[in-house]
Amino acid sequence: MALKxxxxxxxxxxxxxxxxxxxxxxxxxxxxxxxxxxxxxxxxKLSYAQNNAAxxxxxxxxxxxxxxxxxxxxxxxxxANNIGDxxxxxxxxxxxxxxxxxILNSLKKEFVATANDLFTWEEGIFHFENxxxxxxxxxxxxxxxxxxIIEGSRQLKEQERLQDEIPSLDMALKFTDNPGTNIRNVNLxxxxxxxxxxxxxxxSMKQNAKTTxxxxxxxxxxxYSLIQAGLVEIVRPEGVAPPAPKIPALPVExxxxxxxxxNRLITRIRSL
Amino acid sequence: xxxxxxxVTGPFSSGKTQFIQTVSEIDVVATxxxxxxxxxxxxxxxxxxxxxxxITVDDDLVLxxxxxxxxxxxxxxxxxxxxxxxxxxxxxxxxxxETFREARRILETFRAYAPTPYVVAANKQDLEDAWEPExxxxxxxxxxxxxxxxxxxxxxxxxxxxxxELLYSILERMDS
Numbered sequence: 001m002a003l004k005x006x007x008x009x010x011x012x013x014x015x016x017x018x019x020x021x022x023x024x025x026x027x028x029x030x031x032x033x034x035x036x037x038x039x040x041x042x043x044x045k046l047s048y049a050q051n052n053a054a055x056x057x058x059x060x061x062x063x064x065x066x067x068x069x070x071x072x073x074x075x076x077x078x079x080a081n082n083i084g085d086x087x088x089x090x091x092x093x094x095x096x097x098x099x100x101x102x103i104l105n106s107l108k109k110e111f112v113a114t115a116n117d118l119f120t121w122e123e124g125i126f127h128f129e130n131x132x133x134x135x136x137x138x139x140x141x142x143x144x145x146x147x148x149i150i151e152g153s154r155q156l157k158e159q160e161r162l163q164d165e166i167p168s169l170d171m172a173l174k175f176t177d178n179p180g181t182n183i184r185n186v187n188l189x190x191x192x193x194x195x196x197x198x199x200x201x202x203x204s205m206k207q208n209a210k211t212t213x214x215x216x217x218x219x220x221x222x223x224y225s226l227i228q229a230g231l232v233e234i235v236r237p238e239g240v241a242p243p244a245p246k247i248p249a250l251p252v253e254x255x256x257x258x259x260x261x262x263n264r265l266i267t268r269i270r271s272l
Numbered sequence: 273x274x275x276x277x278x279x280v281t282g283p284f285s286s287g288k289t290q291f292i293q294t295v296s297e298i299d300v301v302a303t304x305x306x307x308x309x310x311x312x313x314x315x316x317x318x319x320x321x322x323x324x325x326x327i328t329v330d331d332d333l334v335l336x337x338x339x340x341x342x343x344x345x346x347x348x349x350x351x352x353x354x355x356x357x358x359x360x361x362x363x364x365x366x367x368x369x370e371t372f373r374e375a376r377r378i379l380e381t382f383r384a385y386a387p388t389p390y391v392v393a394a395n396k397q398d399l400e401d402a403w404e405p406e407x408x409x410x411x412x413x414x415x416x417x418x419x420x421x422x423x424x425x426x427x428x429x430x431x432x433x434x435x436x437e438l439l440y441s442i443l444e445r446m447d448s
Contacts, residue, residue, distance in 0.1 A: 003403060004369075006370060009369055009372070010369045010370075018411060259443060259446055264329050265276070266440075268327060269435050272327070272428065
C-alpha cells in the first residue's frame with residue numbers, strides 16, 4: 001500500500017523517523033516546487049541520495065568535495081562520461097587520483113547534505129516505493145539516520161518553540177518602553193534590521209514577513225530574539241483557557257453492575 | 273431504561289457518519305448542509321450538528337452513538353458530547369495523511385475532556401492510497417498500548433470489531 005503525501009502535512013523529519021523505525025527498504029521520491037529529490041534506504045539506513053538540481057555523478061561529487069580539481073573533472077567528463085560511478089571510482093583509485101576512503105567520505109557528505117536540504121522544504125509531494133533500489137551503477141552506502149533525524153528534530157523543536165512563543169503572525173509588534181535602550185546601539189544583522197525597520201503596531205507580522213521577504217522560520221527566529229532581548233513585544237489577543245477535564249458518569253455506580261452492563265453491550269454488538 | 277453513550281470523532285471526512293450508519297438500527301439523524309467552503313469540497317454535504325445512531329441492547333438498555341461534526345468551527349460540540357460517554361472512537365482517513373495532524377489534535381482534546389478509553393480506527397483501508405496501520409501508528413504518535421484498528425466503515429464486521437475492542441478496553445479499565 002502507498003506511503004505518499006505532502007511535506008506540508010507530514011514533515012521530512014517524521015518520514016525519516018518512520019523509515020528508520022520500520023526499517024524500510026526502498027526509495028523516497030520527493031517532488032518540490034523547485035527541484036526533485038530521491039533518497040534510497042536499505043533496512044532503514046540511508047543508502048543513496050540525489051536531487052535534480054545538480055550533477056549527481058561521482059566526478060561532480062568529488063569536485064564539490066574538493067577531491068578533484070576543475071581540470072581533472074573536465075578531463076574525466078570528456079573521456080569517461082559514459083562510465084558508471086562504480087567503474088569510475090575504481091579507475092580513479094587505481095590511477096591514484098583519490099583513495100577509496102575519500103570517495104566514500106565525499107559520497108557520505110553529499111548524501112547527508114541532500115537529506116538535510118529536504119528539512120527546509122515546506123512543500124513537496126512524496127512517494128515511497130518499497131524495495132526500489134538506486135541505479136545499478138551508483139555507489140551506495142549505509143548511513144544511520146539517527147544523526148540526520150537529530151539535526152532535523154532540532155530544527156523542528158526550534159520551529160515548535162517559536163510557534164509556541166509566536167503562535168500567530170496575525171498579531172502585531174511594537175517596541176517596548178525600555179528606558180535607556182537605544183536600538184541604534186544594538187548589533188543587529190542585516191535581516192534583523194530589515195524586520196526592525198517595519199515594526200509598527202498597525203501592521204501584522206504576516207505583512208512584515210511578506211515585506212521583508214523572509215520565510216516563516218527565519219522571521220519567527222528574528223522576532224523571538226528581539227523579544228528575548230526585550231526590544232519588542234507582541235500585541236496578543238486574549239488566550240482561551242483549556243476546559244477542565246470531565247469525569248464520565250456511568251448510569252450505575254456499583255462496579256459489578258458496570259461490568260454486567262458492558263458485557264451486555266458486548267453480547268449485543270456481537271449479535272449484530 | 274438505561275442509556276449509555278459512545279462518541280465517534282475524527283477529522284473532516286474520516287468516515288464518522290458512515291461508521292455509525294453501518295451499525296445503527298435507525299437511520300442516522302444527520303443534520304446536513306451543503307458545503308460552502310472551497311477547501312472542504314471533498315464531499316457534497318457535511319454534518320453540521322451531530323450524527324445520532326442507536327443500538328437497542330434489551331428492554332432496559334440502549335446504546336447511543338454520537339458523531340461529532342468534523343469541521344473545526346464545531347469544536348465547542350465536543351465538550352457537550354464527551355460528557356457521560358463510555359468511550360470514544362477516533363476515525364482517521366488512512367488515505368489522507370494531511371488529516372493526521374488534525375487527528376492527533378482531536379485525540380489530545382478528547383483525552384483532556386474525559387479520561388475514558390478509546391480506540392483509533394484506520395478507516396478506508398480499502399483505498400489504494402491507504403497507509404498501513406503500523407505506519408499510521410508512528411505517524412499519529414500512538415503509544416504501543418493504544419488500539420489502532422484497520423477499518424472499512426461500510427463493513428459491518430469491521431465496525432463491530434472496533435466497537436467490541438473499545439468495550440474490551442472499558443472492561444480492562446474496570447478490572448485494573
